[in-house]
Amino acid sequence: MASLMKSFVDVSPGSQFPIQNLPYGVFRPSAGASPRPGVAIGDSVVDLSVLSEAGLFKGPLLSSSSCFSQTSLNAFMALGRPAWKEARKTLQKLLSDGEPTLRDDHVLRSKAILPMNQVTMVMPAVIGDYTDFFSSKEHAVNCGTIFRGGKEDALPPNWVHVPIGYHGRASSVVISGTDIRRPRGQTSPPPGENAPEFKPSALLDFELEMAAFVGPGNELGKPVSVDEAADHIFGFVIMNDWSARDIQKWEYVPLGPFLGKSFGTTISPWIVTMEALDPFICDAPEQDPPALQYLTEKNRFTYDIPMQVAIRPKGESKASVISNTNFKYLYWTVCQQLAHHTVNGCNLNTGDLLASGTISGPSFGSLGSLLEMSVAGSREVKLEHGGVRRFLKDGDEVVMSAVCEGDGFNVGFGECRGKVIPAFNS
Ligand SMILES: O=C(O)/C=C/C(=O)CC(=O)CC(=O)O
Numbered sequence: 146m147a148s149l150m151k152s153f154v155d156v157s158p159g160s161q162f163p164i165q166n167l168p169y170g171v172f173r174p175s176a177g178a179s180p181r182p183g184v185a186i187g188d189s190v191v192d193l194s195v196l197s198e199a200g201l202f203k204g205p206l207l208s209s210s211s212c213f214s215q216t217s218l219n220a221f222m223a224l225g226r227p228a229w230k231e232a233r234k235t236l237q238k239l240l241s242d243g244e245p246t247l248r249d250d251h252v253l254r255s256k257a258i259l260p261m262n263q264v265t266m267v268m269p270a271v272i273g274d275y276t277d278f279f280s281s282k283e284h285a286v287n288c289g290t291i292f293r294g295g296k297e298d299a300l301p302p303n304w305v306h307v308p309i310g311y312h313g314r315a316s317s318v319v320i321s322g323t324d325i326r327r328p329r330g331q332t333s334p335p336p337g338e339n340a341p342e343f344k345p346s347a348l349l350d351f352e353l354e355m356a357a358f359v360g361p362g363n364e365l366g367k368p369v370s371v372d373e374a375a376d377h378i379f380g381f382v383i384m385n386d387w388s389a390r391d392i393q394k395w396e397y398v399p400l401g402p403f404l405g406k407s408f409g410t411t412i413s414p415w416i417v418t419m420e421a422l423d424p425f426i427c428d429a430p431e432q433d434p435p436a437l438q439y440l441t442e443k444n445r446f447t448y449d450i451p452m453q454v455a456i457r458p459k460g461e462s463k464a465s466v467i468s469n470t471n472f473k474y475l476y477w478t479v480c481q482q483l484a485h486h487t488v489n490g491c492n493l494n495t496g497d498l499l500a501s502g503t504i505s506g507p508s509f510g511s512l513g514s515l516l517e518m519s520v521a522g523s524r525e526v527k528l529e530h531g532g533v534r535r536f537l538k539d540g541d542e543v544v545m546s547a548v549c550e551g552d553g554f555n556v557g558f559g560e561c562r563g564k565v566i567p568a569f570n571s
Pocket residue numbers: 277278279280281284285288289292352354386388397402501502503
């Protein structure tokens with residue numbers, strides 16, 4: 146094994162944030178201070194506004210840029226891959242153990258490198274639009290069986306040709322740690338009745354997803370080809386697409402998800418870049434039948450990212466793991482999703498969020514929602530530290546994580562967590 150790059154900043158073995166990762170987020174160093182961009186390293190956060198003010202980004206693309214003095218990452222994300230590479234190179238050099246510039250400047254170092262547990266993470270980007278795809282074949286078959294009956298034709302005939310998606314709601318995308326209020330809404334008429342009920346959702350669920358942040362957008366009317374798509378993607382976060390299954394089931398025909406999804410969507414705070422994920426590139430599932438030409442990639446790839454879901458019930462100290470799955474199972478890749486999204490001329494903007502769709506794998510232990518695990522509530526899902534669930538209860542905290550295990554280092558996403566609180570007025 147080639148000797149690994151190391152940082153002078155303490156990074157414990159097995160840390161999710163070694164110098165090989167350097168994910169981007171936005172944080173407040175103290176209550177009331179303005180948000181600024183940072184990168185995670187070990188148990189610390191590096192304040193990029195401080196490094197930038199100190200003139201340490203000396204490369205041609207970033208030396209005169211104000212992108213790290215903003216309260217979101219949008220300006221940096223808009224600059225595109227050459228600037229992202231320049232930033233990564235600069236940061237890896239500045240943080241490496243043999244580089245004295247920051248290491249030996251104690252005043253600058255204490256200003257720029259802060260303990261992660263003392264800062265507050267906020268939304269990393271201003272999200273103009275959020276789209277949710279439906280790219281796991283296993284999940285699509287499971288949902289088809291549950292919502293539309295019959296395993297035989299569970300997969301809609303368009304599914305193998307179209308990366309299906311819907312336009313989600315950007316205003317209610319929230320950062321990890323934000324409480325999620327159980328939604329109220331209409332649900333189907335109870336057996337033997339004609340009128341729908343109006344009540345707090347009784348079938349509240351999570352969906353484990355990965356979501357991509359769009360870097361440079363595209364002009365209205367100008368599609369992005371599937372082979373150029375990767376240059377429009379800045380990086381990834383874990384996403385929980387909270388879903389009220391009873392509201393969803395009653396409302397979704399014929400226009401798709403609406404209020405059953407728009408009450409809250411949680412993302413993890415650190416955006417892991419495609420550069421950091423490079424060592425985890427792997428083959429994507431073979432497509433049968435072959436995709437149409439505009440979705441056919443010269444170099445088809447995805448990432449090997451093990452992901453996990455756990456539930457921590459109210460008053461419990463331990464979370465019970467209920468799923469272990471992997472991003473690599475997805476049938477439609479993020480490049481296919483992006484190319485499809487723009488093929489009609491639709492413009493994507495910097496900061497748009499493209500969610501993968503629920504990530505379910507082939508086995509029972511790799512499902513991405515309680516809907517699937519409990520087979521629409523017909524079975525109990527056992528929690529290893531006690532209790533059972535069919536759907537989420539008030540007080541439940543859902544904790545999602547993802548860590549790529551590399552050769553001598555990990556590249557992790559941190560956590561995407563959210564606690565269910567009781568419905569409004571109840
Ligand atoms: O099959 C359906 O009717 C609905 C499925 C979902 O709710 C999943 C969804 O939001 C898309 C996804 O996450 O895969």
